[in-house]
Amino acid sequence: MDRVGIPLLCHAAAMTTTSLSPTERTRLRRSKERAATDRRVLHEVLREGMFCHLGVVVDGAPLVLPTAYGVDLDSGPDGTLYLHGSVAARSVVAAPDQTICVTVTHVDGLVLARSAFHHSVNYRSAVVFGTPRPVTDPDEKLHGLTVIVDHLVPGRSSGSRGPNRKELAKTSVxxxxxxxxxxxxxxxxxxxxxxxxxxxxxxxxxxxxxVAGEPITNDDCDLLVPAHIRTRANQLGAPSCTDG
Incomplete structure (x- = not known):
């Protein structure tokens, strides 16, 4: 478990200590003392996050969109971040032809100083650059979507119907x-x-x-809240969730 109780999705890579190697794009120019060099910190920021911002250039103009994501730390030498969207989404169509930027930010506190100038924010943020590849292998595509779903609520992929062929055809990963x-x-x-x-x-x-609220069961559902939902709600500080 990490510090907020979210289980490691892929623990093998997460336990490996490697350093982040700065490039011209990732090297900090200001407040260099705030840079984290241990790759495990990157994994923690991504693992604890739920949504990212995807930056991509579409028709010559920058476009930044919030979206869900998933992380497989055992995929490739450094891990893989999965994104998804409609096959017709402009951002998804344009992304594989360029370098994109993905950011994840946690705001941990407002820092209130005696002077307005020194007010600040306690935060953890990750920036990832790269050229994404479209996932065309059916097995990896399904894996990527499963990783995204289970990133938001661990165990949810087993507690819901998986995508069918028509739905997979409408979705890009x-x-x-x-x-x-x-x-x-x-x-x-x-x-x-x-x-x-x-x-x-x-x-x-x-x-x-x-902080999560208490799970709200849909009007057309007469089932108790399942264990994996209760667990996730409790991890995020839901006030109560005792059925299921």
Whole structure:
């Protein structure tokens, strides 16, 4: 389990300690002390995230879209990030012909300083660059979609009907290697100027985290909440979920 109780989806690669090798695109220019060099930190940020932002150029203009993703840390030398979308989606069609950028961000707290200038945010963020490949192998395509579903709710792929041939034909899956990536983090309190320390203003951190609500059963469903949903809800701090 990681620090929020989310199980490792692919533990073998996650247990391997390797360093992130910076490139011209991933090398930090500012606040270099916030860079994480251990690849395990990248895995943690991606594993704990639920949604990413996909940056791609479409018709000569940048397009940034939020989307679900999944990560297989045992795929390839550095792991693979899977994305999906409609076969007609402009972003999915354009992505394999260019270098794309995928970001995942966790906001862990608002840092409130004595001065407006030194207000900040505690965060963990990952940036991944690369040229994605369209997944055409039927088995890997199904695997990629399963990884995405189970990334959001571990065990959900076994608790739902898998995609049929028609649905698979309507869906594109992209695979992006995690080779070129960077991680940047901030933690701790405010960094006020020495001359501001005696000012009569409160300073500190307002912690933030994602919290799940109690599962709401659909009106046309008479089943109890299954165990994998209860587990995920509890991981995300649902107030109560006792049936099932």
């Amino acid at each position: 992209l695979a992006l290697d995690l080779t070129e990536a960077s991680v940047k983090t901030r933690a701790g309190g405010a960094n006020d100027e020495p001359e501001d320390l005696d000012l009569p203003y409160w300073t500190g951190v307002l912690p933030l985290r994602m």
